[in-house]
Amino acid sequence: MSTGNAMVTVLAFVLALVIGGVLIAAVDPDVTKAAGYFFSRPGDLLSAAWSAVASAYAALFRGAVFDYQADTFALAIRPLTETMTTATPLIIASLGVAVAFRAGLFNIGAQGQVILGAIVSGYIGFTYHLPAGVAVLLALLGGIAGGALWGGIAGVLKARTGAHEVIVTIMLNYVATNLLAWLLTTKAFIGTNGEPKSITVLPHAQLPLLFGSQFRVTWGFVIAILASVAVWWLMSRSRLGFQLRAVGSNPAASRTAGISVQRMTIYVMLISGALAGLAGAVQLLGTSKYITDGIAGTIGFDAITVALLGRSKPLGIFFAGLLYGGLSAGGRFMEVVTGTPIDIVLVLQALVVLFVAAPALVRTIFRIPAPSGELKGAAA
Amino acid sequence: MKLELRGITKRFGPLVANDHIDLVIEPGQIHALLGENGAGKSTLMNVLFGLYEPDEGEIAIDDAVAKFSGPADALAAGIGMVHQHFMLVPVFTVAESVMLGHESTRRGGLLDLDAARAKVRELSDRFGFDVNPDAVIEDLPVGVQQRVEIIKAMARDARVLILDEPTAVLTPQETDELIEIMRQLREAGTSIVFITHKLREVRAVADVITVIRHGKVVGTAEPSAPETELAAMMVGRAVSLELDKAPAEPGDVALEVQDLLVLDPTGARVVDDVSFEVRAGEILAVAGVQGNGQSELVEALLGLETPLRGSVRLGGEELVGLSVRQVLDKGVGFVPEDRSHDGLVGEFSVAENLVLDLLFDERYRRGLSVDLAAVQANATARIEEYDIRTRGPAQPAGRLSGGNQQKVVVARELSRPLKLFVASQPTRGVDVGSIEFLHRRIVSERDVGTAVLIVSTELDEVSALADRIAVMYRGRVVGVVPGDTPRDVLGLMMAGVPLDDAQRQAAENPTTETLLEEGEAP
Numbered sequence: 001m002s003t004g005n006a007m008v009t010v011l012a013f014v015l016a017l018v019i020g021g022v023l024i025a026a027v028d029p030d031v032t033k034a035a036g037y038f039f040s041r042p043g044d045l046l047s048a049a050w051s052a053v054a055s056a057y058a059a060l061f062r063g064a065v066f067d068y069q070a071d072t073f074a075l076a077i078r079p080l081t082e083t084m085t086t087a088t089p090l091i092i093a094s095l096g097v098a099v100a101f102r103a104g105l106f107n108i109g110a111q112g113q114v115i116l117g118a119i120v121s122g123y124i125g126f127t128y129h130l131p132a133g134v135a136v137l138l139a140l141l142g143g144i145a146g147g148a149l150w151g152g153i154a155g156v157l158k159a160r161t162g163a164h165e166v167i168v169t170i171m172l173n174y175v176a177t178n179l180l181a182w183l184l185t186t187k188a189f190i191g192t193n194g195e196p197k198s199i200t201v202l203p204h205a206q207l208p209l210l211f212g213s214q215f216r217v218t219w220g221f222v223i224a225i226l227a228s229v230a231v232w233w234l235m236s237r238s239r240l241g242f243q244l245r246a247v248g249s250n251p252a253a254s255r256t257a258g259i260s261v262q263r264m265t266i267y268v269m270l271i272s273g274a275l276a277g278l279a280g281a282v283q284l285l286g287t288s289k290y291i292t293d294g295i296a297g298t299i300g301f302d303a304i305t306v307a308l309l310g311r312s313k314p315l316g317i318f319f320a321g322l323l324y325g326g327l328s329a330g331g332r333f334m335e336v337v338t339g340t341p342i343d344i345v346l347v348l349q350a351l352v353v354l355f356v357a358a359p360a361l362v363r364t365i366f367r368i369p370a371p372s373g374e375l376k377g378a379a380a
Numbered sequence: 381m382k383l384e385l386r387g388i389t390k391r392f393g394p395l396v397a398n399d400h401i402d403l404v405i406e407p408g409q410i411h412a413l414l415g416e417n418g419a420g421k422s423t424l425m426n427v428l429f430g431l432y433e434p435d436e437g438e439i440a441i442d443d444a445v446a447k448f449s450g451p452a453d454a455l456a457a458g459i460g461m462v463h464q465h466f467m468l469v470p471v472f473t474v475a476e477s478v479m480l481g482h483e484s485t486r487r488g489g490l491l492d493l494d495a496a497r498a499k500v501r502e503l504s505d506r507f508g509f510d511v512n513p514d515a516v517i518e519d520l521p522v523g524v525q526q527r528v529e530i531i532k533a534m535a536r537d538a539r540v541l542i543l544d545e546p547t548a549v550l551t552p553q554e555t556d557e558l559i560e561i562m563r564q565l566r567e568a569g570t571s572i573v574f575i576t577h578k579l580r581e582v583r584a585v586a587d588v589i590t591v592i593r594h595g596k597v598v599g600t601a602e603p604s605a606p607e608t609e610l611a612a613m614m615v616g617r618a619v620s621l622e623l624d625k626a627p628a629e630p631g632d633v634a635l636e637v638q639d640l641l642v643l644d645p646t647g648a649r650v651v652d653d654v655s656f657e658v659r660a661g662e663i664l665a666v667a668g669v670q671g672n673g674q675s676e677l678v679e680a681l682l683g684l685e686t687p688l689r690g691s692v693r694l695g696g697e698e699l700v701g702l703s704v705r706q707v708l709d710k711g712v713g714f715v716p717e718d719r720s721h722d723g724l725v726g727e728f729s730v731a732e733n734l735v736l737d738l739l740f741d742e743r744y745r746r747g748l749s750v751d752l753a754a755v756q757a758n759a760t761a762r763i764e765e766y767d768i769r770t771r772g773p774a775q776p777a778g779r780l781s782g783g784n785q786q787k788v789v790v791a792r793e794l795s796r797p798l799k800l801f802v803a804s805q806p807t808r809g810v811d812v813g814s815i816e817f818l819h820r821r822i823v824s825e826r827d828v829g830t831a832v833l834i835v836s837t838e839l840d841e842v843s844a845l846a847d848r849i850a851v852m853y854r855g856r857v858v859g860v861v862p863g864d865t866p867r868d869v870l871g872l873m874m875a876g877v878p879l880d881d882a883q884r885q886a887a888e889n890p891t892t893e894t895l896l897e898e899g900e901a902p
Contacts, residue, residue: 237749239739246736250725256684256716257737258705 005311008362012355013323015362020348021053024340028052056340063333064326074214079329081215087325088217089114089283091224091318093303095231096147096275098312100165102235103268104248109154109169110276111300112176113147117280119180120146122198122291123189125205125284135204140223140281147277148270150176155269159262165269173300181293189291198291207286218286225318227275232314234271244268276300305353324349381407381442381458381539383428383571388437390423397423399595400437405540410562410572412586412603414579416614416811418781420595421575422464425542428573429461430454460533461542466525470518474511474528475500478535496535503531507564523554530561534570541565542573547581548809559585577614577811579607580840615813623816625823628847630659634831635681635800640690642676642855650676651687652855658800663822663832665846665863667839669874673855674835675717678804681833682714683707694800708737713793715786717804717835723789726778730770731759733777734792741796762791767817783814790818794825801825804835819844839867 025031031052034044062069063079070076093110100107107113121143130138150172157163183189184196191199207218235241246254247264255261279299288295306324310316331345355362362368383405390398397420405411415421426432428439430448439446441457448454454461468477479496486492500513509527517525526546533541543562547555562572562585576582582589582603589601591613599613611619635658642651651673658664666674679685681692683704692699699707708714716722724733735744735755744754759773766787770780777788790806806822807815822845826832836842842849846863851873859879861869868886873879 233749237752239745239748239750242732242739242750246725246728249727250721252722253725253736255704256682256714256722258703258708259737260703260705 008359016351024056025049059334059337060330064330081217082329083326085216087321088220088224089279091321093276093279094306094317096272097303097307100272101312103244106166107272109172110303112173113150113273113276114280114296114300115176116146116150117143117277118284118295121281125201126199132204139205143277143281144274148274151269151273155266159265200290220282220286228314228318384440388434408569409587412574412582412589415592419592458539460538462529464545468517475513540571544575623844628662630662633657634660636693638691641688642680658831661829662847665834665842666850667842668852670837672852711799713798713801715803724777729774731773766791783810798830800831802833
C-alpha cells in the first residue's frame with residue numbers, strides 16, 4: 001500500500017515534468033519560430049522543442065543537485081547544498097503541519113508561527129551576550145516557545161470554545177505579520193538601523209556552518225533530520241502520538257476510550273506551533289542572520305504543500321522538502337542560464353501537488369490498479 | 381415477473397464472494413436470503429442490481445437473458461433496491477427524493493413536484509405507508525426513511541424489490557410495521573427479496589428461504605423449519621440458540637444508581653430519576669425500545685455525559701463528576717452501542733484497537749513509548765482467544781466484518797480486571813455464530829464475580845442473558861423483573877404498561893410471537 005503511494009508520488013512528478021516540458025517548449029522563442037514553418041520542415045520544431053526542454057531541465061538539475069560543468073568539485077556540489085539550505089526550514093515547518101494533520105487539525109498558521117519563532121529567537125540572539133553553545137541553544141528554544149505560543153492560542157481556543165483552528169490560525173498569521181512590522185520600527189529591534197531591518201544576530205547565537213565556509217549549509221540541516229526522527233518517534237512509537245492519531249482518526253471512539261480530545265487539541269497545536277517556530281529560528285539563526293519583514297518568505301504556506309506531498313509522514317516530508325527546495329534553487333539557476341521563466345518552477349510545484357492530491361488520476365493515466373480493498377461500485 | 385439468477389460468480393481478487401449461485405424468484409413471493417454477515421448476500425444483490433458485473437453466470441427475466449451495465453438498467457427492468465444504508469439526500473423532501481434521478485418537468489424546465497407529491501400520496505394510501513410528501517428526510521425517523529426508499533422503488537414500477545438487511549436499523553415496532561408492508565406488497569403482486577440474518581423475521585414473513593454460506597447456496601428451507609435448523613444451515617454447524625447458564629450467585633451490591641437525572645440539549649428529561657442496583661456476579665439487562673433513555677443512561681455512567689443530579693456509586697465510590705479515563709480506571713469496561721463510531725478507530729490496526737483504552741496500563745507502556753512487542757503479543761493472544769477472523773494483527777479494524785469488530789471491542793474491554801462491565805447492544809449486527817460466542821463470554825465474566833449491565837433492544841438477547849431485567853420507557857424504569865419474565869409481559873412493559881397490568885393483558889391476548897414459540901403457528 002505504502003509502496004503504491006510512493007509510486008504514485010514519483011509518477012506525479014514525472015507527469016508534472018512532462019507537462020512542464022510542454023510549457024517550456026511553448027514559451028521558447030526558437031520553438032515559436034520553427035512552428036511558423038512547421039509544414040515545410042516539421043523536424044525543426046521537434047528538435048527546437050527538444051533542445052529547449054532538455055537544456056531547461058539540465059539547468060534545473062545543475063542548479064538543484066550537481067553542476068557537472070563547474071570547474072571545481074566544491075562548485076559542482078554547491079547546488080545540492082543550496083537545496084539543503086532552502087529545504088531546512090521547509091522540512092521542519094512541514095513536520096509541524098503534518099503533526100496537526102495526523103491529529104485531524106488543519107494548521108494554516110505555520111506562517112505566523114514561523115514569524116513568531118524568528119522574532120523570539122532573533123531577540124534573544126541579538127540582545128543577550130551569552131557564551132557559545134548556550135546562546136544558540138537559548139535562541140532556538142526561544143523560537144520553539146514563540147511558535148508554540150502562537151499555535152497554542154489556536155489550540156486553547158479550539159478546545160475551550162470550539163473556535164475553528166483554520167480561521168483562528170489564518171487570523172493569527174495577520175497578527176504575526178503586523179506584529180513583526182511594528183517591531184521593526186522599535187529601537188529594541190532595529191537599533192540604529194534606518195530601515196526596517198533588525199540588528200544582526202550575535203555570532204555566538206548563529207548556527208555554525210556544517211561543511212565549512214564554502215557552503216551555506218548550517219547545523220540547521222542536522223536539526224531538520226533530528227526533528228524528522230523525533231516526529232517519527234512521536235507519531236509511531238509514543239503513547240502521546242497514539243492518542244493524537246486516534247483523536248485525528250475517530251474523536252468519538254477516542255473520547256469513549258478515555259482520551260481527552262480537548263487536551264489533545266491543545267497538545268497538538270503546541271507541538272505543531274513549536275516545530276514551525278523552530279523552523280523560523282533555524283532560518284534566522286542559520287541563513288538570514290537578521291530579521292526583515294520577509295523573514296518567513298512563504299515557508300509557512302509551502303510547508304502545507306510539502307506536508308501534503310510527503311503524505312504527513314516524516315520520511316516523506318524530508319524528501320518532499322528536499323524536492324521543493326531543489327525546485328526553488330534550480331529554478332533560479334535555470335532562469336539565469338537558459339532564460340526560462342522561474343514561474344515554470346511554480347507551475348511544476350503546483351502540478352506535482354495537484355497529481356499527488358489526485359492519485360486516482362495518476363493511476364488512470366499509468367493504468368495502475370487501485371490498491372486492493374477498494375472495491376469498485378457504490379455499495380458493498 | 382419471474383427473476384432468475386443462473387450460476388452467478390463474483391470474485392474480488394482471490395476472494396470468491398459468490399460461487400455459482402442459482403436463485404429463482406417467483407412472482408408475488410417473499411424470498412428470504414439468509415446468511416451470516418460476509419456470506420455474500422449483499423454482493424449477490426449488488427450483482428442483480430447492476431452495481432457489480434458478475435464474472436460468470438447470467439440474469440434472466442421471464443426466461444429472457446438480461447444484461448445490466450448499471451443500476452439504471454436494473455431499474456428499467458423493474459428491479460428496485462433498498463440498501464442497508466439508505467441512499468437519501470438529508471435536506472430533500474420526500475417528494476423531491478422520489479423524483480430524484482427521473483425528474484419530470486413542466487413547461488419552462490420547472491420541476492413537476494405536484495406530480496411527485498401525488499405519486500407519493502397514491503402509494504402511501506395504497507400500502508398504508510403514512511408518509512407526508514413534504515416532510516424533510518433528515519427530520520424523519522429511520523423507519524419512515526426506509527419507507528421513502530420503498531416508495532422510491534415502487535414509484536419506478538419495481539416488480540422485484542430487494543431489501544438489504546432492512547430490519548437492522550429498526551425497532552421491534554418498526555420491524556412489525558415493515559413486515560406488514562411487505563405482506564401488502566406481496567398481495568399487490570410485487571416479489572420481494574428479503575436479505576437478513578435474523579431467523580425470527582424470516583420465519584414470520586418469508587415464503588421461501590434460501591440459505592447462503594461462504595458464497596454458496598447451501599440449501600433452501602420452509603418457513604416452518606425450526607430456528608435451530610436454519611441457524612445450523614447458516615453457520616455450518618449446530619448452534620445452540622438457548623444459552624445454558626448456571627443461576628447467578630449475586631454478591632454485594634457493586635453498582636448503585638440513585639435518582640439519576642439527565643437532560644438532553646433541549647432540556648427534556650431523557651433519563652428521568654432512574655434508580656437501580658447491580659450486584660457483583662449478576663447480569664442486569666436494561667430492556668426497552670431504542671431511544672427511551674438507555675443510551676444516555678450508559679453515557680452518564682461512563683462520564684461521557686454529565687447528569688444534572690443523582691449519584692452513581694461503584695463499590696461505594698462516587699463516579700459522577702469523574703472523567704471517562706478515571707471511570708475506566710475504577711474498573712469499568714464499556715462496549716458502546718455504535719462500535720464503528722465509538723468503539724473502534726477504523727484506520728487503526730486490530731492490534732492498536734485492542735489496546736485503545738489500555739495505553740496507561742503498565743503492560744503496554746515503556747517509558748513514554750508504547751511497548752509494541754507487548755501490543756503485538758496481546759493482539760495475537762486475543763485474536764486466538766476470541767477467534768477474531770482477520771488477516772492479521774496489522775489489518776485495519778474498519779475492514780473487519782461487524783461480528784469481528786465487536787469481538788475486538790469486547791476482547792479489549794474484558795482483557796483487564798473489571799468490577800463492572802457495561803455493554804450496549806453487544807450483538808447488534810453480529811452474526812449468529814458470534815452472538816453465541818459473545819453471550820458465553822459475557823456470562824463467564826459474570827461468573828468470575830463482575831457486575832454486568834447489558835443494554836439491549838432485542839428481547840431475545842435480554843431473555844437469554846439477564847438474571848434481572850429493568851425495563852425503560854421514556855427515560856424511566858417501568859419496573860425491574862426476574863430474568864424469566866415472559867416476552868409478552870416485557871413487550872407491554874416496553875410500551876410503558878406497569879408490571880401488574882402487563883401480566884394481566886398478556887394472559888388475555890397472547891401475541892403471534894408467543895404462539896410461534898409454542899409451535900402453534902397461525
